[in-house]
Amino acid sequence: MKAVRAHHRRVRARRKERAMALIMVLLAIVVLTVYLTEVQAESTTAFASALSERDRLRAEYLATSGINLSRMLIASEPSVRQVIEPLFKLMNPKGRAPQIPVWEFGDQVLGPYNDSAGAESFSQLANVDLSSGENLGLGGLGHFDAVVVDEDSKIDVNIAARGDIISRTRLAQQLLGALSPPQYNPLFEQEDADHQFSDRQSICAAIIDWVDSDEEREPCDPRTAQATQGGGSEDNYYQTIGLKYFRKNAAFDSLEELRLVRGIGDDFWATFVDPEPRKPKARIMTVWGQGKVNVNTANAQTLLAIVCAGAPDAELCLDPTKAASFVATVALVKSFTAGAPLFGSPKDFIVTMQGGGTVGPFLAMGGIKPVAFRSPAEMAKIITTESKMFSIYSTGVVPDHGRETRVTVHAVLDFRHAATLADLARAGQATATGVVDATAPTNVTGINGAALDPAMAQIAVSPAGNVVYWRVE
Numbered sequence: 001m002k003a004v005r006a007h008h009r010r011v012r013a014r015r016k017e018r019a020m021a022l023i024m025v026l027l028a029i030v031v032l033t034v035y036l037t038e039v040q041a042e043s044t045t046a047f048a049s050a051l052s053e054r055d056r057l058r059a060e061y062l063a064t065s066g067i068n069l070s071r072m073l074i075a076s077e078p079s080v081r082q083v084i085e086p087l088f089k090l091m092n093p094k095g096r097a098p099q100i101p102v103w104e105f106g107d108q109v110l111g112p113y114n115d116s117a118g119a120e121s122f123s124q125l126a127n128v129d130l131s132s133g134e135n136l137g138l139g140g141l142g143h144f145d146a147v148v149v150d151e152d153s154k155i156d157v158n159i160a161a162r163g164d165i166i167s168r169t170r171l172a173q174q175l176l177g178a179l180s181p182p183q184y185n186p187l188f189e190q191e192d193a194d195h196q197f198s199d200r201q202s203i204c205a206a207i208i209d210w211v212d213s214d215e216e217r218e219p220c221d222p223r224t225a226q227a228t229q230g231g232g233s234e235d236n237y238y239q240t241i242g243l244k245y246f247r248k249n250a251a252f253d254s255l256e257e258l259r260l261v262r263g264i265g266d267d268f269w270a271t272f273v274d275p276e277p278r279k280p281k282a283r284i285m286t287v288w289g290q291g292k293v294n295v296n297t298a299n300a301q302t303l304l305a306i307v308c309a310g311a312p313d314a315e316l317c318l319d320p321t322k323a324a325s326f327v328a329t330v331a332l333v334k335s336f337t338a339g340a341p342l343f344g345s346p347k348d349f350i351v352t353m354q355g356g357g358t359v360g361p362f363l364a365m366g367g368i369k370p371v372a373f374r375s376p377a378e379m380a381k382i383i384t385t386e387s388k389m390f391s392i393y394s395t396g397v398v399p400d401h402g403r404e405t406r407v408t409v410h411a412v413l414d415f416r417h418a419a420t421l422a423d424l425a426r427a428g429q430a431t432a433t434g435v436v437d438a439t440a441p442t443n444v445t446g447i448n449g450a451a452l453d454p455a456m457a458q459i460a461v462s463p464a465g466n467v468v469y470w471r472v473e
């Protein structure tokens with residue numbers, strides 16, 4: 001009996017121990033679960049942020065690839081023009097081929113270096129099979145969307161920084177050309193963003209006074225500019241209305257700075273500066289131009305402003321319906337030519353607007369009367385057919401499990417002193433052989449404009465231009 005009782009005691013004790021052990025284990029599991037959940041949450045966050053950091057970096061590099069490839073495309077233009085020159089001579093024996101806006105075709109031409117969709121679009125355009133090409137494209141990591149806009153196709157508000165009266169008067173003409181048409185009257189009849197009233201002349205003068213280094217008040221009246229020089233000093237407008245900044249008296253460093261100027265609010269911005277922020281081709285003003293507007297690449301609204309700068313009394317500058325048909329006709333003609341330059345020279349444009357040339361009759365068909373410029377010679381000085389300043393907006397896109405990382409880089413390139421690819425090839429040969437070809441690159445110049453030794457040309461300004469602005473967003 002004793003033995004049986006002792007046995008039962010042992011069994012009970014063991015059960016107790018087991019229950020204790022079970023509780024301990026359960027507790028341990030609870031503690032571990034809490035701990036692991038915490039660790040997992042932390043590491044998941046760290047992992048996700050590392051992934052997004054990685055994708056941002058990839059996207060930025062894809063965007064930079066888009067910029068560099070676009071620079072290469074722009075640099076190839078002189079070679080393309082050389083190929084086209086004989087064809088152009090057949091049509092126009094006296095003229096020279098104008099600059100070809102090769103950058104307009106970046107989407108197709110750069111396709112093989114982009115994703116598979118880009119490669120396909122190139123194959124269709126050029127009718128070539130890229131399947132045998134090696135290491136082409138971005139290898140499925142993502143793609144870039146690059147848009148190139150020549151800043152010389154826009155009105156350059158920085159020309160007033162040159163300080164001479166001619167540049168200031170030319171800017172005044174162009175600004176008034178843009179602002180004057182009567183369809184914009186309502187914009188100047190309401191309070192601006194600072195609750196002030198600013199008419200066209202005040203805003204035009206405010207832009208010029210902001211940029212020019214002197215403190216003389218700008219009359220912004222092109223007809224009397226010469227006579228009214230010395231029309232008093234610039235006022236304390238910005239202080240008077242309680243703003244914390246002063247007139248800059250120097251060139252704009254970025255387009256956004258224009259928003260600081262008297263009378264420039266959202267409505268003005270959306271009408272005369274940058275109507276469609278996602279479409280830089282629609283932009284009208286710039287701070288990075290050479291000072292002349294390229295009539296081959298300018299959009300219709302900018303062309304209208306330029307025409308009205310030279311001929312403020314023309315019908316299309318006074319009658320909104322004529323202005324609308326001008327814009328429509330320009331869009332139509334441009335759709336026919338698919339990006340090919342319309343004008344061989346500034347003079348061609350002037351003749352066209354006067355109703356002559358090949359395109360003039362199209363304008364007449366669109367109901368646009370021939371334009372009488374006040375001074376065709378002066379008009380020729382504010383326009384060009386050759387762009388040297390370019391903006392590249394390149395967005396790198398990295399897809400990852402249903403989400404997309406996008407990084408946009410906006411770069412502005414100055415090609416004014418860039419050597420051509422042919423020059424560099426010759427200079428490279430001269431360096432390699434030690435023999436300087438007497439016919440070689442006399443047109444390769446340094447930044448100061450002095451001719452460079454052919455061998456030195458290699459370290460002159462890159463054929464891909466100089467970066468003057470770089471912004472990542």
Ligand SMILES: [Ca+2]
Nearest residue numbers: 209212214249
């Ligand atoms: Ca000033």
